[in-house]
Amino acid sequence: MAAPTSDRVAGVARALKLLEIITLGPADGMNLTELSKKIEISKSSTLALLRTMTDAGFVRIKEPGPRYLPGMTLLRLGDLSRTTQPIDEIAQTYIPALAQEIGMTIRVALNEGGRPVFISRADAPGSVRFHTMLGAKEFPSVSSAGKAILANLSDEEIAAVIDETGLPTRTKHSHGSLSSLMRDINQVRARGYAIDDEEDVEGIFCIGAAFFDHAGRCGGAISATGIKTAARQKRTAFFGAQVVKCADAITKELHGRRAR
Amino acid sequence: MAAPTSDRVAGVARALKLLEIITLGPADGMNLTELSKKIEISKSSTLALLRTMTDAGFVRIKEPGPRYLPGMTLLRLGDLSRTTQPIDEIAQTYIPALAQEIGMTIRVALNEGGRPVFISRADAPGSVRFHTMLGAKEFPSVSSAGKAILANLSDEEIAAVIDETGLPTRTKHSHGSLSSLMRDINQVRARGYAIDDEEDVEGIFCIGAAFFDHAGRCGGAISATGIKTAARQKRTAFFGAQVVKCADAITKELHGRRAR
DNA sequence: AACCGTGTTCGGCAACGCCGAGCATCGCGA
DNA sequence: TCGCGATGCTCGGCGTTGCCGAACACGGTT
Structure with a gap:
């Protein structure tokens, strides 16, 4: 261009x-x-x-x-480029079960230079279908998967990424400043999973957790998406634990196989 | 070239x-x-x-x-080209439920000049994962979806398609001649759904049924795939009815919307 | 019937991109 | 440590390619 x-x-x-x-x-x-x-x-x-x-x-x-x-x-070719990713096969065996279990839509994102790129999705039965742009780079600040990935970067790296992407204000809950985002990220680091509370879309609630490749680097994250309800809010800790458990399982599988 | x-x-x-x-x-x-x-x-x-x-x-x-x-x-772009197909959204709402219900992998194929092109897939929980080449043109003679599509063509059209594609012999059950295939096709026409009994892969059993677009032409077919077992064999008629029911539901949905 | 608007063909000019040779760099082995 | 081979990458000249605009064919509409 x-x-x-x-x-x-x-x-x-x-x-x-x-x-x-x-x-x-x-x-x-x-x-x-x-x-x-x-x-x-x-x-x-x-x-x-x-x-x-x-x-x-x-x-x-x-x-x-x-x-x-x-x-x-x-x-x-698009499908082929996805299925040749080693992560895809692994994800496909764990993701649907999690979607079923916690009744939310599960998505898998790769870490592309600090930004999440969603490559796969599993809907929960009967749940609302969320439109996902597979293969598109999302803003890291407004998705739980993005924040889960960011949390594994150094503060300087985070600043660099955000400097490039900016901070879009999708809703009134979106982070408006880097310091606000950093406070959130620090909570993610302590908690082990990220929460997106209507920061991307009004009324939508997400939980995200990172997984790691065989070199120990953050390979990406999975996230659970659903409508924000009181019942769901109450069980956030439980859902968070489930998502983390699933991400950990993916990490283990990734360690099991070489880059080939 | x-x-x-x-x-x-x-x-x-x-x-x-x-x-x-x-x-x-x-x-x-x-x-x-x-x-x-x-x-x-x-x-x-x-x-x-x-x-x-x-x-x-x-x-x-x-x-x-x-x-x-x-x-x-x-x-x-690959994902986008799929999701903009009107059939995709419809399929995604019906297919997972069917996969769940009959415990087989469900696939959706479009009719591209008499040949099936698979564009979508839903796995049954816990089932073996079948590798599917999305977007690739399959041979019509060795898949249940292909035969379901063929059954809606005239005999001359079928002959023309097969003349182009040939009859690959994947297993000893594959059709070796046009007349053998035509006998099968006539059964499909009478029965309402197609059966692939180890004709593509040894030990794999499929059932396929066509759906129709708003103009009444065969728009494609769905198929259910699973390991061939005695128990499954016995319930072929029931599974066939379920697959047909689902294909009919898709047909109805397609009639509901204009080409747009 | 004349008129847009469309898809399609054709030929000429020149720019574009193809190639092969040469340079820089890395990694392996002695 | 040094050298050699293989690989990635740059550069400039020659020739072909593919770009464009104008003209043609066709269909639907007023």
Whole structure:
């Protein structure tokens, strides 16, 4: 974007951007002129890109009046890139049971430079379904998984991460300052798990706990999400213990296997 | 590949191929020389492609001795391309319950020109986890979902599809001829659901039933997969009815909403 | 029937990205 | 400790590629 395009392949960058536009676009697809306007490339060039990506299965054409949709190759590679993560298989064996047990939606996030990237999810039966953007980097300050990860960084590292990401104020409970966040983080360190009390979404309550890879570094965190109710509030300590127990089990499994 | 590269963008095609190689490659990634050899492109050009894709987040670099891995953008877009399918949300509300009820792994496939493409999965608690390649086109002749889809095509269309895909003999129970398959298909039509009795994998037993979109066309199928046991065999009719019931529920939901 | 708006084709100019050679760096073994 | 090989990375020149704009074809609408 702002970077010098030297020794990069402009055509590929445009294609990937186009792919993202298509995927983020409306569910019934976009047509050629819409796409070409959006990406600011001539129609003929846009068409060439689309054709190339269609050949490779990354883009699907929906007749009539050709509309372009994300193709199945994208889904295939995306799924594959998740399942090859060693953590995924482990998580899939522990997560559904926890979701069942405490009746909350469980999510798994990787630690990407101090920020959580959610890669997996398990719903509790009958629970409200929470929309999760898999693969997207979340703000660490407004999610319990993010805070659980932060708690394992040094104070300087935390400051550096927050300096980059900023502190979004999603609700009136969101942390507005670094010092406020740090007070919370210190509680997390003492408590062993993180709490997100309506800091991301009004009425939503989360508990998060970190797990650690074979080198002892924080590999990520799991979090439990649910509607904030009085009954649930009362049992926070119990739920917290369950989440920590599950995270610890994942840590143990991770230690059992080499990086390969 | 074999097609004339006219009005296609060669650079993009190479990049996408590279992306696929990386994703299909080993879990700990590949280095530059390996990749450049595999794709048969000079190292410098390969590097330029990798850098471009890294900028866009499609490729991730793992230090040390830079190894290249699929990036998080791939996961994000892949997940997004699935969740924007109208079928996905519906399936996610019905599928886990069915998995729970009959104790088998449930999968959802779309109908892509007569071939099943699996886009979603729900495991039964405690069941063996079956490895599923999401987004990949399966052979229609060796899966119950595939046969459930085929059963809704005309005999000529079936012949055309099989002519393209061929009849792979995965096990000794796989259909070896079109006539053998057609006999099976006719049973499916009469019965209302398809059975895969060790035709894909030795010892694995599946039941599949189709669902239909708002235009009345076969939109895909769901299938239940499990280890073949005597107890399960005996209750085939009951399980079949449950799978059909679930597929019908999905059909009803699909009718309720416009293409939008 | 004329008119937009769409998708698609075509040709020419030049920029872009491909390649191979050379340099820097790391890691392993003697 | 030193040297050698392999790997990642840089650089510049040549040639091809892929970009663009204009023109064409088609369909639906007024």
